[in-house]
Structures are given as C-alpha cells and as structure tokens.
Amino acid sequence: MDSLIIQLLTGLASASSLFLVASGLTIIFGVTRVVNFAHGSLYMLGAYIAVSLVALWGGQAGGFWLAVLVAVLAVGLIGGLLEITILRRLYRSPELFQLLATFGVVLIVQDVTLAIWGPQDRFGVRPPGLDGAYLLLGHRFPVYDLFLILLAPLVLLVLWTLFNRTRWGALVRAATEDPEMLASLGVNQRWILTAVFALGSLLAGLGGALELPKGSANLSMDMQIIASVFVVVVVGGMGSILGAYLAAVLVSLIRTLAVANAELSVLGITMWQLELVSIFIVMAVVLVVRPWGLLGRPERLHKGGLPVEATVLRRPGLWLKAVMALGILILCLLPILGAGNYSLYLFTEMAVFALFAASLQFLMGLGGVISFGHAAYFGLGAYGAALAFKALALPMELALLAAPFLAAAGALFFGWFCVRLSGVYLAMLTLAFAQITWSIAFQWEGLTGGDNGLLGVWPSEWAADSASFYYLVLAICLACLFLLRRFAYAPFGYALRAGRDSPLGAEAIGIDVRLQRWLAFTLAGVFAGVAGGLFVFMKGSISPDAMAIPQSVDALAMVLLGGVQSLTGPILGAAIFTGLKAELVSLTNYWRLLLGLLIVGLCILFPRGLAGAGREMAAWLPGRRP
C-alpha cells in the first residue's frame, strides 16, 4: 500500500512536465488550429539551452533558476519567431500544409541542435536546494519531485487566470472565435496569434528545462515527447488546458504503474512490454467513448470546410495516357539502357514509395480520411514479410504474399476505430495506432529483434541482382497502382467520394459511409503493406524506424507535394521526394536541415502543392479555361 502511494506520487511528478508541454500545444491548437509537430523540438531546445546555461551559472540556486528563466524565455522567443516567419504565412493554407511545414521545422531544429551541442547526451543536475529527499512512508522521495507535483497545478491556475480573468485572455478567446470580427473592432489580431504561439512555446521550453534534472538532454527527445503530448492533448480534448492536466496525470499514472510493476505479467505479456503501448490504448479507448476527448468540445466545421479540397477526379486525357505509357516504357528499359546499380536501387526505392504514397492518397484524396500514421501498415507489411522469411523460413515469394495480410489485419482492426472519428481527432488516432505498432515492434524483442530489428532478409537467388529485383518491384508496383486506379473509377470509388464530399447526402442515398471508409482504410493498408514487403527485401533488413512518425510524415509530404487530388500526383511526389532525399543524404551530413528548409520553403511558396501550382499556371495559359 505504501509503495503504491509512492508510485502514485512519482506518477504525478512525471505528469508535470508532460502537462507543461501539452498545455502549450493545446493552447496553440485551440487558438491557431495548427497541429504543431515542432512542439517537441521546442521542448528539446528548452532542455539543451537550460543545460548549457546551468553549466555556466548553476552553482547556486539563484543562478540555476536564472538559467531556467532565460532558457524558457529564449524558447518563447524562438516560438514567436517561428510564427512570424513561417506559420503566419500558412494560416490560409490547407491544414496539412501547416502540419508539414512544422515537420520541416522539426528536421531543421534536429540538425541545428546536433551542430550546436553535438551528438552526446547532456545530463542535468538537480537544482541546488531541491536536490535532497524526504523520508516518506519509509521511502526516500526526491524533493524535486514534490516541487514538480506542486508546480503543475500552479501553472494550471496561472494559465486559467490569464485566459479567463484578464483582458488579454478575453482578446485571445475572441480571436479564437472570430478573428475577422475582432480585427474590425480595431485589434491587430496577428500579434495575438504570435503571442499565443510564443506562450505555448515557452511552456514547452519550461517542460524541457524542468525535466532536465531528472534525465538528460538528447537528440531523440523531440519525437519521444511529441507522441505522448499528442496523446495527452487529444485525450484531454484539444484546446482544453484543464483537460490536458487530467490527461497528463492519467497517462503518467498508468505509465508509472506499468514501470513499477515491470516484472508482473498478464497472459504472458509483462507490464514492461505494455508500458509504451498502454498510453495509446488509453487514447483509443477514450476517443471511442468520447470522440472529443475528456473536456473537449465537438469540432466546428472549419471555414475552409473539408480537410481535402473536393475536386472532380478527371479521367486522364489522351496525351496524359501517352506520357504515362512512355514513362512506363522508359522505366522498363532502364536496365537495358545501362543504368548502374545505384540508380537502379534508387528507382526501385522510388517505385516502392510511389506505391506507399499512392495508397495514402487513395485514403486521403478519395476517402477524405487524413492519416498521420500510414507508416504503421507499411511497417506491418515489412515485418510480416520479414517474419515469414525469418521465423517461418518461407521463401521470398511467399513472404511477399504474407506482407499484405498482416497489414490488412492491422488496418481492419485499427480502421474500425478510426472511421468512427473525423478531422484532427481521426488523424491523431491514426498516429496513436502507428505508435502502438511501433511500440510493439520496439518492445517485443523476442519476436521482432527490438531496436535492432530483423537483419538478413534477402531476395531469392533469381531476384538477387539489382536489375531482376528492379523488374520484380516495378511489375508489382505497376500492377498495384493500376488496381488502385481501377478502384478509384469503380462504383466503390464514386461512393467513397460521395461520402467525402457530403456524408449526410451519401447516407441519404443509401451509401454506408462508415463501411466504405473502413474498406478504403483496409485497402490502403493492404497496398501500403505490399510496399512495405518490397521495402524489406530491398533493404535486406527492417527496424521499427520504418513505422516511426517521420516515415508517416514522409508519405504525407510525397502526397502533398504531388497533389492530393490526382492519382498520378503521389507517384511524382514520391519520385521527387525520394530522389531529393537521396541526393541530400549523399551531399551532406546535415541533410535534415536542407530537407527541412526545402519542405518549409515549398509549403510557403506552393500552398497547394506542386500539382496545385501546376494547375494554377495551366489556368493562366491562354486558350484554357480554369
């Protein structure tokens, strides 16, 4: 009993920093409607800046707190600058471009941090004066943890007062509700948005700086925290600060209990293995019971309307068909034309990602289902093939067949939950499911090899040389892309689009929109799984990275780059993105920085993707109607 109380207190302490970061994200989302992937990066910056400043001044309590204060203000300033330079230009773009741009910022911050602080972890120190421990119920309990436990409700109170009891708070809430009206009352609401972004960033920085004495500043903390923070924000209800607190406490308690009872096992699964998975399960359960989180409010339809523009899917004209046929011909002739091993490998990779991106486009463009976690099905396919090859000792041909089955099983199961939601909550749930599959691959070491993954998954003899493997991949990918096309123009595709553009109308004429979406989700999963299966034989190995958040975002980037609304778009997007990334990686160690800058630049310059820009240009050409 005593140790349970101590465990609960430890859980509360770790909830604090999680709450600080989550409150910042929820405030930013509530006001600007931007899902800020870079929030984890701001948290990481808070930790790194604090670690440097504490090393300089931190000998005494005064110096330590000064260091924290300066670090936190610095992160707030960085957030404000991000808003002014990047997000401010994107408020009118489709939401997905905002998200993509913030992911570009994630990449930039990663490399900048690496350049400034180097690859080693930096360990923090306890603040002087709070470094002792109390004897509590016979256990030593750190004073610093007690400080954290008390801090979170204090910050909650301060934020509540700020938003509900000050004129600035009223201005923020007014700007959230109706920015145009506020502007016509003479308020320059752009600065309010900047201030809100800076405040949210500051809270992320505070979370980072205060987490430091309990751990280290390291380069993976941005992605580690962002997944948990998304969970907390979604479970609490997006935009609700109190909800974020409750959810942070809930999530942290569950996690602490799992860690503290690590050796306990249920049905042969130890609690340790459940730790990461557990919080995503909490999220899935909460969202199914309360689709808007604990304290959230139903999403009002955005002014921009649909998350995906409803445009007519045109059948390709004769010239486009000719171009495609020519393209396929050239692709088939590549090895004969004397393409080297490296370029064949690159083209193989492009084909794999073209299929992956096309499957996501199918789901988003036709189904209107936004997925932040499509890599889950890619990864399931990859692991399915790798496990069939390694554990069941099946040959490549059969292992490739196993890939779509595991992906389909995952997509069927997760899809059932996902199609019950819409908008940002749906997207977040897909992300949570991707994180679940990631955690399972990461923590089920016995089967999946954990962090190292599965190695030595090579193609059969006949497909071992790069040209044969290229032909194999090309054939499978072309066949799958052709199938996806058929689905798009089949009655199923039309029903899907009807459900996307007008769910109520579609229901009224007898279309079961949920069922159609579920089918689409599963189909998209199947094709992503095929791509994953090919991927593992191309690489010869697989690790959990294949279904981590960056992989899902890569797919989004490919689709958005090429255009959500055309079937050929994602293929081009995948080719450009894959080629570009390969080029950058071979060019410099700081390829993330360049890629990030490129992504941000593209989002700002072409707020409707390259395909959209092409359409707009075509509309201006003489002799063609828009």
Added chain:
Amino acid sequence: MTSLLEVQGLKAWYGRAQVLFDVALEVKTGEVVALLGPNGSGKSTTLKAIMGLVTRSAERMQFDGQEIAGLAEYQIARQGIGYVPEDRRVFQGLTVRENLSVAQRPPQNDRVAWSLDGLFSLFPKLEQLYERRAGEMSGGEQQMLTIARTLMGNPRLLLLDEPSEGLAPVVVQQMRQAILSLKQEGLTVLLSEQNPAFAEGLIDRSYRMDRGRALAAGKSAV
C-alpha cells in the same frame, strides 16, 4: 457640413465573382444615411468593402480626408470607423463585460469617450446581463451588444448592417430609439435597411442599391 466618408468607383469581389460594380456615395458629418434595396443588391457588401473585409478596389475612398483603401481592417477601425455586422457576430464564449472590453479603444482628438453608464442608458438590458455569456442571450440582446461593443471603440462613423433584421416589433422600436439618440449625440451613421418603416423619420438621406450599384435617392424616396 464637411464630408466624412466619400466613396467613388467602388468594386468588390467574392472570389472571382464581382458583386459591386461602381458604387459611389458620400456621408457628411452628423448625417444618418441609409442604403436601401432588395436582397442581394449589395448593401452588406458595400459596408464590408468600406471596412476592408472583402476584396475591393476603389477610385477614391476617403474617410475624413484620408485615403483608406490600402489599409487593413484593423487600421480602418482605428481611423474611427465602427462596423456592426448583420449576423450579430458577438463573441459567444465571452461575457457581455468581456465583449465590451475587447472592443475598447480610446477616442480620437478630444472627444468624450463612451462610458459604460452611457451605453447602459442606451441599452438598459445590457446592465442586467453584464456577466452573462453572450451565447446565452436572445437575438435582440445580442444585437444590442454588437452595437454597444462597436461604440466602445468610440467611432466617428458607424456602419450599421440591418439593425432591425429578425427582431420582434417591440425590440425594433427600442433599436430605432437607440439609433435616434446616437444621432442626437452627433454620431454619423451609414446603415443598410430593408424596412422602410424603420428608416422613416430616422434617416436624412438614402441611396437605393440595385445589383451592385448605388443611386442617390434623396430624402423623399424612402
């Protein structure tokens, strides 16, 4: 009387659709001028265009001798133009007190600022509902709040879009009374209205709008 607002050659668009073609109008200091016309004739759009809320271009759009066509909406408001939209866009989640406080701006020159008491004597209902959330008020009460809110910015020109729309007859009378007292205070008003009975005796002049054009109609054509 000097001219407070002067507009010539005003055009406005929603997306690619042009809605205003060549609107010209003038409001002199202290006048109450009405835009009359059938549904969809462009009354609301004219007010929005003056406020900078739609894409527009104008040969001339001067407020108190200053060109305002190039300014952002918040700058136009700060010049002294107050806008009351037709669809009662109160901030639903804010209380009456907060709705009034976000709109508060100091008066220009050395004019006397609107005080809360002044607003309460104009709209007594608002005093009773001071701590009520705007989303929980009736349509008429919300309409009073939007006007009071705009007055908190101490405008010199008030753009009022259909102040009587959708209100019960008693409330319409109160509204008319309130605008009359604003007129007596010396406030200049440009309002859009479809209800001739409401405008009768209240306005000095009117323009008749028709398919995106404004024709001066003088006093008699109400």
